[in-house]
Amino acid sequence: MAAPLPKRIIKETERLQNEPVPGISALPHDDNARYFDVMVEGPGGSCYEGGVFNLELFLPDDYPMTAPKIRFLTRIYHPNIDRLGRICLDVLKNNWSPALQIRTILLSIQALLGAPNPEDPLNEAVAKQWKENQAEAIKTAREWTALYATAKK
């Protein structure tokens, strides 16, 4: 019924399972191989350390000509991620290239957690707080991480 998957998606999925990236997992749904449940651990040393963040990732019909669609499901206090979990990341927009892959995108997202950029904000309120009182912003980010992103067993 559904159109067969392009080989590239099959290969990428296999590689994600066989050579997983530390701190990152991406599992396709049984009934939709283009839809992934993603888990990203907050990088060590960042205010998201210890957090486990759930995201959803969808490969559009014309992937890899267009970037994967991805967003956070877990609430997170971050200047480049808005209330709906949408992510401001160049490689998901103008800097997408079909040579990039799911794993490279997820690594970029993990790196974004380690390096919030309030100069290119998606979440104005958080970015403002980040610039005006960084210590307070980082404290809030830690609190949210403890509150929303602790792993459910």
Added chain:
Amino acid sequence: MSGYEVEHGIQPQPQDQQPRRRPDLTTFFATLDHVDTSGARQPQNTHALPMPRDISAAFRNLANAYEMMRSSDGHVEPSDSSDELLGRLVESLMESAEHPPPEVQGVSDEYIEQLERVPKKKLRENMSCPICGNAFLEDSHPLVVKLPCQGEHAFDLECIQPWIKLNPTCPMDRQQLIKKKTVPPPPPDEEDGEYDEMFG
């Protein structure tokens, strides 16, 4: 069908449930056809841009396709998150249909025709296409082109074509392949957030 089968005088193989070499881009090309203004496709009146309603129609078509994917999914549970996701995609496509971009950047068909071909005998077992990830030689009739970038990166013609029709850059090194077209300044509303933006 695309130039590949025509070029080699072969019929497309029935593909059943075999994995395809590349994504299905029928929708994409149908969409692009209406809004492509590159090269010989340039309208007589050089100031003429694609009708915003055609660009809108392209987005709307894709929205309809996603909408069909939703309902064809068979079981629709209230908690079906992929259905919910598609719903949001449809919503954002419809949003783009209402605020279409002014013009499509990209190379002309003529540009694609003159790209340097890589003959089969120069292809090695370990060389693969960076877009679909398949070894060039896995294809019995490989049609491989080299881009005029520093790295002379090679791709299946059918894989690279849709990309450079929209974005005139090498996917590997992002080198610009042609000079940018001058585009009229964007409309004043800076509400970038609305464009395709259910997802970052």
